[in-house]
Amino acid sequence: MKSLNKFFLDIKPYFAKGGKLEKLYPLYEATDSFLFSTTKSTRSAPHVRDAIDLKRIMITVIIALVPCTIMALWNTGYQANSALVAMGSLPAGWRGAIMQGVGIDPGSILSNIIHGSLYFFPIYIVTVVVGSIWEALFNLIRGHEFSEAFLVTSLLLPLTLPPTIPLWQVAVGVSFGVVFAKEVFGGVGKNFMNPALACRAFIYFAYPAQMSGDKIWTAVDGLSRATPLGVMAQTSSQNPIAALDITWFQAFIGTIPGSMGETSALACLLGAALLLVTGIASWRIMLSMLIGAVATTIFFNLLPEPASPLYAIPVHWHLVLGGFAFGLVFMATDPVSGAQTQAGQWMYGILIGFLSILIRVANPAYPEGVMLAILMGNVFAPLFDYFVIRANVKRRTLRHG
Numbered sequence: 343m344k345s346l347n348k349f350f351l352d353i354k355p356y357f358a359k360g361g362k363l364e365k366l367y368p369l370y371e372a373t374d375s376f377l378f379s380t381t382k383s384t385r386s387a388p389h390v391r392d393a394i395d396l397k398r399i400m401i402t403v404i405i406a407l408v409p410c411t412i413m414a415l416w417n418t419g420y421q422a423n424s425a426l427v428a429m430g431s432l433p434a435g436w437r438g439a440i441m442q443g444v445g446i447d448p449g450s451i452l453s454n455i456i457h458g459s460l461y462f463f464p465i466y467i468v469t470v471v472v473g474s475i476w477e478a479l480f481n482l483i484r485g486h487e488f489s490e491a492f493l494v495t496s497l498l499l500p501l502t503l504p505p506t507i508p509l510w511q512v513a514v515g516v517s518f519g520v521v522f523a524k525e526v527f528g529g530v531g532k533n534f535m536n537p538a539l540a541c542r543a544f545i546y547f548a549y550p551a552q553m554s555g556d557k558i559w560t561a562v563d564g565l566s567r568a569t570p571l572g573v574m575a576q577t578s579s580q581n582p583i584a585a586l587d588i589t590w591f592q593a594f595i596g597t598i599p600g601s602m603g604e605t606s607a608l609a610c611l612l613g614a615a616l617l618l619v620t621g622i623a624s625w626r627i628m629l630s631m632l633i634g635a636v637a638t639t640i641f642f643n644l645l646p647e648p649a650s651p652l653y654a655i656p657v658h659w660h661l662v663l664g665g666f667a668f669g670l671v672f673m674a675t676d677p678v679s680g681a682q683t684q685a686g687q688w689m690y691g692i693l694i695g696f697l698s699i700l701i702r703v704a705n706p707a708y709p710e711g712v713m714l715a716i717l718m719g720n721v722f723a724p725l726f727d728y729f730v731i732r733a734n735v736k737r738r739t740l741r742h743g
Contacts, residue, residue: 402622403494403672406613410501410668411462412455413609414602418505419457421599422561423448433457434563461505461561462602465512470496472513476520480529491530492520498538498672501603502665502713505561507545507552515545535720536679539713546713554708559599569600571664571702571709574652582651583659593662601665610667623675626687631670634695635660642703652703666698669712679720686726694719 357367422433426446432438437460447453477492499516519541524533546553556568570593574582588598596606603609617623639660642653660666674680674694681690694715701711708714 399622399677400491400494402616402620404497406616406622407494407497407501407603407672409609409612410603410606410672411497413596413606414501415455415458415462416451417454417458417596417598417605418461418561418602419454419459420448420597421559421567422457422461422505423450423454425560425562425565425567429562429565433561437461457561458505458602462500464509465500465503465505465507466496468509468512469499469516472516473520476517476525480525484529495520495538495541499541501668502538502542502601503545504553504558504600505602506558508549511545511549511552514548515541518544531678534679534724535717536673536676539673539717539720542713543717559601567599569664569710570598574655575707575709577651580651580654582655590659590662593659604665604668607662607667610671614671617671617675622677623671624677624680624687626684627675627680627691628670630688630691631674631695631698632661632691634692635666635699636695638696638699642699650703652709655703660699660702664702664710665712669694669698669716673712673716674719676720679723681723681726683727683730685730686723689726690719690723693722 355361356363358364361367423446426432427448432446433441437457440460441453441457444456445453446457473492473496499512499519503512519537523535523540524530524537527533552558556566556572557564559569560567568576570586570588573585577585579585592598593605594607596609598605614623614628618625618628636657639655639657642648643656645653648654655663674691681687697715697718698712701714702709705711
């Protein structure tokens, strides 16, 4: 690393003013900032000095996502291997050639992780490449440095997608999210919506056939296997839990079909512990979203004549199904698109928790409401902060005249 740093210092004169590569100086600055700590930090009063900067925040979030990523690799492979063993076949195409040498064994951790990697990493690579191109283009035009924030977005998005999503749709979704949900508003720190969720929402509404239904959640061609929420949405029983062929513990661990990184509430809890201990994520948003979801679920459970069997889903099941845990830990707590004031964070979290359960149970055609609930919360977050700040100003005016 020291030799690489020396190399960057040696070539800096070529990019400086008057150098042969002066026009590429913004690209040099962006690369240098990404690889090394900035030398432009303030060192004297009255500026606040802290060990936490944007780079450390983003790296901490990425570390917190490691359990979900590992679970995404393993469970994607596990679901596919289990189905293939039952069918007595191998996956088609180049994945089949690789897995023929590895072996299809749902009891093998290595086989599951390798098989899951064959679906996860192509999506991840497309996300990184396409998103980085757009980021670099806008940074060069504006003269901004490259931000590590996109590294978090590039990992969050694949974790929220099904393994069967076509790669070209991923590229289109990333392009829309980065450009229209982030860069047009000024780039890092100025987006009012979570970019990863904006990407996913665009893909969902633009290509619903590849983002919904029973044939997209298990990486086996032609196999129909619904998520637990999808199964309960299709049942006519007054006890929707009875329609499931899984236990609550399996849902908590995450050995169920679903978006690659959202199935394991346990992995999300491990990430939440790191984010809370380091102070990166707001515990107020997490707790208030949980309170909003629990209160709304209890309200629906107590209705005497429920309009849908989904109204009867118990609280402890809601918390481990779908993307609720993932959204609570990693999406709702986005420090840019979430509420900033303490009172605003309580209102913001409660609104998201309420809308998540409302959309999930009151609309059987779309039994997963967390994504839309968080995007709606992003829209209202500035309004909550505005009213809180205005109330504080009014209170101080009355107090001091």
